[in-house]
Amino acid sequence: MTSLGTSTPVPATGTGPVTIRAMESSSTPSGGSTRREATRQKLYEAAVTLIAEQGFSATTVDEIAERAGVAKGTVYYNFASKSVLFEELLRHGVGLLTASLREAAEQTERDGGSKVDALDAMIRAGLGFIARYPSFTQLYVAELYRTNRAWQSTLMVVRQQVNAAIEDVLHAGVAGGEFSPEIDVRLTAAALVGMVLVAALDWQSFQPERSLDDVHSALSRLLQGRVSGGH
Amino acid sequence: MTSLGTSTPVPATGTGPVTIRAMESSSTPSGGSTRREATRQKLYEAAVTLIAEQGFSATTVDEIAERAGVAKGTVYYNFASKSVLFEELLRHGVGLLTASLREAAEQTERDGGSKVDALDAMIRAGLGFIARYPSFTQLYVAELYRTNRAWQSTLMVVRQQVNAAIEDVLHAGVAGGEFSPEIDVRLTAAALVGMVLVAALDWQSFQPERSLDDVHSALSRLLQGRVSGGH
DNA sequence: GTTTTTGCACTGACCAGTCAGTTCAAAGAA
DNA sequence: TTCTTTGAACTGACTGGTCAGTGCAAAAAC
Numbered sequence: 001m002t003s004l005g006t007s008t009p010v011p012a013t014g015t016g017p018v019t020i021r022a023m024e025s026s027s028t029p030s031g032g033s034t035r036r037e038a039t040r041q042k043l044y045e046a047a048v049t050l051i052a053e054q055g056f057s058a059t060t061v062d063e064i065a066e067r068a069g070v071a072k073g074t075v076y077y078n079f080a081s082k083s084v085l086f087e088e089l090l091r092h093g094v095g096l097l098t099a100s101l102r103e104a105a106e107q108t109e110r111d112g113g114s115k116v117d118a119l120d121a122m123i124r125a126g127l128g129f130i131a132r133y134p135s136f137t138q139l140y141v142a143e144l145y146r147t148n149r150a151w152q153s154t155l156m157v158v159r160q161q162v163n164a165a166i167e168d169v170l171h172a173g174v175a176g177g178e179f180s181p182e183i184d185v186r187l188t189a190a191a192l193v194g195m196v197l198v199a200a201l202d203w204q205s206f207q208p209e210r211s212l213d214d215v216h217s218a219l220s221r222l223l224q225g226r227v228s229g230g231h
Numbered sequence: 232m233t234s235l236g237t238s239t240p241v242p243a244t245g246t247g248p249v250t251i252r253a254m255e256s257s258s259t260p261s262g263g264s265t266r267r268e269a270t271r272q273k274l275y276e277a278a279v280t281l282i283a284e285q286g287f288s289a290t291t292v293d294e295i296a297e298r299a300g301v302a303k304g305t306v307y308y309n310f311a312s313k314s315v316l317f318e319e320l321l322r323h324g325v326g327l328l329t330a331s332l333r334e335a336a337e338q339t340e341r342d343g344g345s346k347v348d349a350l351d352a353m354i355r356a357g358l359g360f361i362a363r364y365p366s367f368t369q370l371y372v373a374e375l376y377r378t379n380r381a382w383q384s385t386l387m388v389v390r391q392q393v394n395a396a397i398e399d400v401l402h403a404g405v406a407g408g409e410f411s412p413e414i415d416v417r418l419t420a421a422a423l424v425g426m427v428l429v430a431a432l433d434w435q436s437f438q439p440e441r442s443l444d445d446v447h448s449a450l451s452r453l454l455q456g457r458v459s460g461g462h
Numbered sequence: 463g464t465t466t467t468t469g470c471a472c473t474g475a476c477c478a479g480t481c482a483g484t485t486c487a488a489a490g491a492a
Numbered sequence: 493t494t495c496t497t498t499g500a501a502c503t504g505a506c507t508g509g510t511c512a513g514t515g516c517a518a519a520a521a522c
Contacts, residue, residue, distance in 0.1 A: 035487095035501070053379045057288035060477060071503040076479065078501090116459050138376045145369045145432050148284045173459070183458055184449035186438075187430050191453055194429025195422040201376050202421035218415035222422055225456010227414055228347050228404070266466065266521075291511060302468045303513090309466095313512070 040078055042068040044089055052135035055142065056086060087154045090143075093136045094158040100125045101165040115173030119223060122166065123196055124216050130200040131212060137204075141197055163189045195219065271309055273299040275320050283366035286373065287317060318385045321374075324367040325389040331356045332396040346404035350454060353397065354427055355447050361431040362443060368435075372428055394420050426450065 046068035050059045061082050065072045079085040104125035108118040130137045143149075144159060166189040173179035196219065203215050221227060277299035281290045292313050296303045310316040335356035339349040361368045374380075375390060397420040404410035427450065434446050452458060 039501080053377060055286055055288055055377060057286055061479080062477075072478095073480085073503050074501075077503095082478070141376060142373045145372060145436065146284065146286060147369075147436075179459055180452075180457065183452060184445075187433065187446060187449040188453055188458065190433035191426040191430040191450055194425035194427070196425070198425025198428065199418050199422040202418065205376065205378075207417075214415075215418060218418040219422055221411075221414060222419055223456075224459075225454075226411065227419065228410055228455075270467080292513080293511080302470090304469075304515095305467055307513070 036078065039068075039070060039074060042070060043075060043078060043085065044092070047085060047089055048093075048133075048139060049135045051086065051089075052138040052142070056082075083150045087151045089136075090140070090151065090154055090158055093133065093140065094161055096133075097126075097129050098161050098165050100129050101162070105165070105169055115169055115176065115178045116224065118169050119166075119173075119192070120220055122169065123192070123219050123223065124212070126196045127200050127203075127212055127216055127219075130197075130204065134201075134204045137197065137201060141201065163193060166192055192223075195222065267309065270299075270301060270305060273301060274306060274309060274316065275323070278316060278320055279324075279364075279370060280366045282317065282320075283369040283373070287313075314381045318382045320367075321371070321382065321385055321389055324364065324371065325392055327364075328357075328360050329392050329396050331360050332393070336396070336400055346400055346407065346409045347455065349400050350397075350404075350423070351451055353400065354423070354450050354454065355443070357427045358431050358434075358443055358447055358450075361428075361435065365432075365435045368428065368432065372432065394424060397423055423454075426453065 043064060047059070047064045050063055050067060053059075061075055062072055064085075065075050068075075075082075075085065079088065101122050104121040105118045108121045113121070143151075143155065146152075146155075149155075163186075167185050170179060170183065170185045170188060174181050174183065174185070199215065199219055203210060274295060278290070278295045281294055281298060284290075292306055293303060295316075296306050299306075306316070310319070332353050335352040336349045339352045342348075344352070374382075374386060377383075377386075380386070394417075398416050401410060401414065401416045401419060405412050405414065405416070430446065430450055434441060
């Protein structure tokens with residue numbers, strides 16, 4: 001944007017369904033991808049861990065390139081700038097997350113489960129996602145509440161995407177009489193996100209040996225108010 | 232650390248009860264502080280907002296000095312380095328927070344309240360803290376889950392301090408038979424922190440016009456499992 | 463007279479972004 | 493089959509700028 005005379009061949013990304021399958025640990029060689037696609041993938045993987053560890057500003061493009069096993073120029077061949085790389089990383093990751101959450105809710109729906117069951121399934125899906133992509137989650141939490149940044153708008157969109165998935169279930173639950181009409185949908189959704197995010201990060205960071213089921217049941221109990229009144 | 236020949240007169244901070252009263256908006260000119268103390272205070276205030284907005288690496292020492300209305304040299308006269316300034320900021324802020332949480336719990340105790348009441352009071356105290364020092368909270372969340380950083384150890388200590396305040400109440404509740412012995416104290420505490428943190432940040436960032444009571448009641452409902460089963 | 467602050471010039475390291483040149487697989491020509 | 497051409501993808505040395513931290517003499521505060 002600032003440089004005018006350049007003609008860096010930056011293709012319109014965000015056009016096709018650019019997957020980020022295996023954002024963390026590569027595998028799933030499915031999906032016939034071009035060479036370019038593969039390079040992008042490597043850059044995402046490198047960037048996500050580095051930025052999660054050090055933060056955006058503290059991570060250099062040289063580092064990203066080196067870890068991806070690619071020349072610095074390649075980064076700029078594939079992304080207009082460091083910020084753009086980061087923004088696309090965010091969008092893709094959150095796309096995966098919301099897809100997973102909505103899928104979990106719909107599955108419960110199909111099985112004739114209640115809305116609490118749907119919420120519970122979403123918690124599980126959220127935990128699963130975080131276990132698979134811990135670095136991405138770290139990065140997401142860390143950047144979520146920063147203001148005055150270049151990718152501010154992207155962040156808002158992406159945040160809303162996640163929260164809306166939960167709010168939808170809450171709204172449906174209220175409409176169906178399962179949830180109290182007194183609940184504050186927006187705040188409750190935010191609180192649930194925070195609950196899962198922080199608990200899962202604690203899990204991954206400090207007691208990674210525990211199973212997903214284990215962690216899930218602890219959060220499930222909290223969700224259903226089965227904390228007090230134990231016998 | 233890198234520079235050896237320096238003899239910057241950095242006094243042993245953390246010795247006295249270095250308050251961070253009015254970390255955000257200065258007021259409360261109570262507490263007879265030395266001149267030095269006042270300068271420190273200004274630097275904390277300047278740093279906390281800037282770092283919350285931009286992150287540590289993206290914030291320059293020149294900016295901090297300028298916003299504090301102080302010469303750059305003064306920053307280095309008062310703090311050994313940029314990182315040290317940040318670490319002390321962290322320690323002081325979290326000290327305030329935990330004090331507030333524990334005070335809330337003890338107050339409930341004195342009033343003969345239950346442990347759920349204590350938890351509820353801590354949620355309120357947490358919300359109050361976040362409302363008073365939103366920037367500090369932003370900064371805390373943003374840096375909490377980063378690894379490989381200079382102040383890593385400080386961060387761990389400080390995190391543990393906060394969580395322990397909640398875990399103590401949970402443990403007491405289990406011991407007293409009020410909470411189910413099945414609850415996972417550590418994870419539940421983390422989840423509660425996340426719940427309050429993210430909900431409060433949502434509140435401050437996107438609907439600051441709402442009252443603390445309002446937000447508190449939404450979270451209180453979630454804590455007590457009064458979400459489902461509405462009539 | 464001692465402590466603290468100021469202002470400012472300076473240094474050395476580091477870093478985002480650039481660009482002229484290289485590589486190579488695939489398409490086409492012979 | 494073998495040779496030639498094309499251009500997308502990639503490379504890495506280089507540039508212009510920024511920033512943490514230093515040094516110090518003079519002023520201000522106490």
